[in-house]
Amino acid sequence: MKKLLAGFVLLFGTLFLPQLVIAAADLEVNTPAISAIKGSMQARHGQLAAHYASGAVGLTKDGMVAVRDANSVPLKDRGALNSAVAAENADRAKLYKxxxxxxxxxxxxxxxQSTFASRWIDKAQSGWWVQGAGGWVQK
Amino acid sequence: MKNWMLGVAFACVLPACVTINIYFPAAAAEKAADKIIDDVWQLKNGTEKPSVNVGEPAAK
Incomplete structure (x- = not known):
């Protein structure tokens, strides 16, 4: 009887322990490729942050960024704005992958990607524009 | 008796392994996302101090 009980304990242990271990484990995010993408995004953030604050660029619900209001940027700067947004989205896509x-x-x-999408939006500063289910909203 | 128990254990562990491999670790992903976002946006442990609009950023 004792043996049977021990058997069941062992059985449940082997059943559920691996799941707990996996749940507690971290995702690997320290590869050279990920660090390189992060560095590139970090460098670009100085430029993009001003556009987040002005509302020219917003955070989309799919974890990307988008030009929201190009009119708030002088015509001569729009090319740079568009290329910064395109480069940021390329980096983000690469990062998720x-x-x-x-x-x-x-x-x-x-x-x-969808985990990041909600975390970017959660961590966005107040005044920034983020995309909700019903469209753009200002935090 | 022993063999029977081993057989049952195996039968239960095998599908568990398969389940684990396809299971998405949502909590770990959230943690990883937070870490990366804090780095990219240079947020210092939760305090949302904007490093922007403070004169000319990173001029020197």
């Missing part, structure tokens, strides 16, 4: 592949699960990319 890299995290998924670095963890051996390329199929996780959409979920990683």
């Amino acid at each position: 890299e995290i998924a592949t670095a963890n051996g699960h390329p199929e996780w990319q959409p979920e990683i």
